[in-house]
Amino acid sequence: MRQLASLAWKEWHESRWLLVVALGVFLGLPLAGGLEAALARQKFAVLASPWVFSLGGILAVFVGVDAACRDLRGRLEDFWRSRPMGTAQWLLVKYFVGLAVVLVACILPLVVELRVNSTCYAMPYPAELLLPWCPFLWAALYSLGFAAGSLLRRGAHAAMLALSAMLLVYFLPVVLPPIKWMGLAWVIEGSENVWSIAETPAHFHRIPWLPRGVGFQFYQLSFVGGMLGICVASLALAVGAVRRNLRIESGVKLTYWSVGTAMLILFASAAFQLATNLPILHTLDLPPEEDVIMVRSDGGRGVLFTRHIEPGPYGYRPDAADGYRALTLSDRRIEAGPLIAAPGPERGYWSRARAAWQPDHPDVVHFVRRVGRDQKGYCELVTASADPAAPGSSALPLWRADEPSPLGQFAWKDRLYAIGLRSDGASDRQMMATLDISDTRRPKVVSIEPRPYWGSGAFGRHDMQTVDFPPIAGMSPRELLRAAIGIDGSNRAPCIDGDVVCGVNEAEFFTYRLKQLDEHHAVFEKVGQYAQSMLDKISGTTASDCTAAGGLVYVSTWNRAINTPRVTVFDIRDPKRPHPVGHFAVPGEGPLAVWPLPDGRALIGGRKLYLVGPPPRVD
């Protein structure tokens, strides 16, 4: 026992400076910040969690490498091997003393933060969520550093190798869904931060030693098991290597290859997950100053809306009025007619994703737009005809709209219904216009009335959702349901395919199945969801629109981090298990325009127009 105590004292004596430096950064700096805030007459607070979260892993790696390499070099190693004690015993003492240094350096500041801060600060990962899970991650990273030091016996090279392994531990679970259970972000986001026993949901369990209750579920313990597995494997490797005097001759080559290989593995994994797999049947080249914003087609004819863009200091930007072209499709080819300028003197704002279009008249599109400047404007109905021989009528004013608002339109047989907000500075009122489109290119106003309440509210928030139908005579309940869903012109409005409503919000793609239908409303029940991947969350991917047909949902997204639009195709034929089956990424100056065709193909528009086939994973 004295031997163990002596070894432990020796290790502590040599590694205590690391603890001092770490506490100086993780605790000293936040304390200084708190004092500074107090002197500025603000609330004194210790915010150590950002420091610990961002640098704790690196500290663990460096302490592990230092613990192993300190005595494993040249004659010093010979000296220690000549002592009357087992190599494993010596290494285990080193390991656990170093591990204690790491855990104390990282845990103590978090505990201080919890004790000192009387109110919870809105941190991305607050201390009470880091405390249950991060110690296991730090132990795993420390073990990897210890193993690297034991194998290489050279500090700098071992640190580079261990840092490469750290990159894989942090990011591989993000890019590879099968091992997401080993990801820190996955396990933290599965925890609940509850404040009293009464609020703890039934399937959660509290961790009693945490001052503010953090709940966990048993499946999250897989993360703990994974990290402990890394610890045990790394320790076994280190002890085995030292006992048998195995070492890897390292040099610059090892450093470069290890870092380069780790980066390549991560990139390839991410690319594999996000790869474009929709077969491109035909590409229609557009002039470089055109960018597609909407497309509609029945599989044979259609209309393509584009906007004029000009190169700017930060990339292309919209410059002039919209225009549109007639489309003609065959099995594997697209042809476009000449560009026709959109009617009206100004571009205006319009809900391009939900323009009213009917297969019976594939080259005519109706949409409501708001035009105006300086807080004065009005809504008008635009009829765009892609047939130069049969142009659409001029824009039809509907109501005054000094304030922008979500607009929507829906066509049914010979009627067009448009909704929006009438605002004239004195009052606001939701309006609905009914128009006669028996002559499709020359709509006539039938009535403009205040719109009674109907609609769906926000899908995605609740398990049950009711959709109230508009008071339109002559429509069947199914048609009323399609109108209520289809007329919603708001951003990220849901879409409907048969009995299933789908949509996206900040965190997930969700599906609802029709449970009840009558003449006045429909009730939906949430049956499935697909959470946004870690990769998409980290890169700030946001969804803008979804369109459904034939059991496939095409979701158009925009990746803020790399300024790139994408389309993701979800298979909802089993609504309880929606899952992605296709991806597509091409250049565009905004979210890609998508329109699925009845035969499984789809049109996707960005800087060019693409005719793509169905995803290969769909039978």
Added chain:
Amino acid sequence: MSSLLWKEWHEQRWKLGFGCLILAAFALVGLRSRVVADETLLEWVSFLGIVLLPVLASTGLVPAERDEGSLEALLALPVAPSRILIAKTLIGLLLSFGPLVAAAVVSLLAAGGREMSDGAVIDLYVRTAATTVSLFVWMLAATIRMPGEARAALLSLGVLIFWVLASMGFAVAPGFARLWALSPFFFTFGSVSDPREPRVVVPVAVALAVQGAIAAGLWWWASGQLARNTASAEGRS
């Protein structure tokens, strides 16, 4: 001379393989998977090449040799130090643009004519190669007297950061637009002007002449430093 070239090739060929593999694999995976637009992906490959290749090439020539202790033995050979530096420079240039050639070939095979024309792809890589060669010369001169590879790598990164910041200054300050000719990043950013915010653009021929003169001057200075290293070694012996 051929012996010197063979020696340098034998020592540095693994770096050429590493650079070719990393850049070509990055380009191939990105273009085949079509994660982002082709132009964006190729810009990433170019950025990776600009950051990685000059540092990889410059640190392994003279500083690594000095770190291993073989530089003095090399300089003691009956060969002029300038010839030794010529051999090292030629291999360094090969390391600077060789991987870019491999990445360009892979890019053309994987996605030539798809979203970018072959000419646009080649143009991008040629401009990137010019930037990496220019940076390599700067880093070679800066690290000629560094005692070890690690310190040389840090100094090389410092040179890279300096030119990044300086080029950003040239971009935002209208009065310094002509100084783009001095920057290695002229070939990637300084040779084009935004039509909405036009600025003075140095003609490419002028910039090439200026860059060539700078490279010659830096190389001549580095050669002198190496010769001084020889003289001091002889003095000690």
